[in-house]
Amino acid sequence: xxxxxxxxxxxxxxxPAARAQQPTSAEAEAAKKAADDAYRQRQEYLLHNDWAYLExxxxxxxxxxxxxxxxxxxxxxxxxxxxxxxxxxxxxxRGKAYEYVGRGISGQTSGKMLVRFRADxxxxxxxxxxxxxxxxxxxxxxxxxxxxTTLNNVMSMCELAQAHGVRxxxxxxxxxxxxxWRKGLHPAPKIxxxxxxxxxxxxxQHFAYYDMHTALKDEQNGLRKAYGEDGVHPNLAGYRVMEPxxxxxxxxxxxxx
Numbered sequence: 671x672x673x674x675x676x677x678x679x680x681x682x683x684x685x686p687a688a689r690a691q692q693p694t695s696a697e698a699e700a701a702k703k704a705a706d707d708a709y710r711q712r713q714e715y716l717l718h719n720d721w722a723y724l725e726x727x728x729x730x731x732x733x734x735x736x737x738x739x740x741x742x743x744x745x746x747x748x749x750x751x752x753x754x755x756x757x758x759x760x761x762x763x764r765g766k767a768y769e770y771v772g773r774g775i776s777g778q779t780s781g782k783m784l785v786r787f788r789a790d791x792x793x794x795x796x797x798x799x800x801x802x803x804x805x806x807x808x809x810x811x812x813x814x815x816x817x818x819t820t821l822n823n824v825m826s827m828c829e830l831a832q833a834h835g836v837r838x839x840x841x842x843x844x845x846x847x848x849x850x851w852r853k854g855l856h857p858a859p860k861i862x863x864x865x866x867x868x869x870x871x872x873x874x875q876h877f878a879y880y881d882m883h884t885a886l887k888d889e890q891n892g893l894r895k896a897y898g899e900d901g902v903h904p905n906l907a908g909y910r911v912m913e914p915x916x917x918x919x920x921x922x923x924x925x926x927x
C-alpha cells in the first residue's frame with residue numbers, strides 16, 4: 671500500500687499540471703531581473719537623497735527606550751551580515767545578558783557607517799559598540815578599495831565611541847573567496863591583510879577583537895559551505911557559531927577600563 675502511494679505521488683509530481691506550478695527558467699530570470707532593477711532604483715534614490723541611508727533606522731531609533739539598568743546595551747553596526755543576523759536569529763537579540771541592537775544595512779561600506787555612527791550608535795547610548803565593517807569596501811561597492819581608507823573610517827568610528835565612553839568590540843571581516851555580485855576581485859587575501867591591520871589596531875588600543883573569520887573559514891579562507899550557501903552571508907548555523915564568540919568579546923570589552 672505504501673509503495674503504491676509513493677508511485678502515485680511520484681506520478682503526480684511529474685505530471686504537466688504539477689510541473690506547471692513550478693516557475694520556469696524564464697520566469698525565474700524575470701523575477702531576478704525585477705528584483706535587481708528594484709535594488710538599483712533604490713540605490714539610485716539613496717545616492718541622491720540619503721547616501722548613508724539614515725532613514726533606515728530613524729523611526730526605530732526614536733522608539734527605542736532607554737537602556738535598562740543591569741542589562742548592557744550593545745549596538746552592532748555593520749552591513750548585510752549584521753542585518754541578516756537579526757532576521758535569521760532574532761532570539762539572540764532578545765537575550766537576557768545583553769541588549770543587542772542590530773544596525774546593519776545591506777551593501778554598506780565603512781564610509782557610510784561612519785556617517786550614520788552618531789544617529790545609529792551614539793544616540794542610542796550603548797555600553798558597547800560592535801563594529802563589523804570592510805566586506806563591501808573590498809567588494810568595491812563605493813569605488814576602488816583602499817585599505818588605508820577603510821582602516822581610517824574604522825578608526826574614526828572607534829575614536830567617536832571612545833570620546834563618548836562607549837567600549838569597543840572590533841570585528842574581523844568574514845571569510846569569502848568571491849563576491850557573487852562582483853566577480854573576480856579575489857577577496858580572500860585582501861580580507862586576511864585587512865583583518866591583520868584591524869587586529870593590530872585593536873591590540874594597540876586595548877579593544878576586544880571579535881574574530882569570526884577564523885571560526886567560519888574553510889581551507890581556502892572562504893566561508894564554509896555548512897555556514898553559508900552563497901559564500902558570503904552566514905546562515906543560521908553560521909550565526910550560531912558567531913554568537914558565543916560575540917558574547918565573549920562583549921564580556922571582555924566590559925571588563926576593560
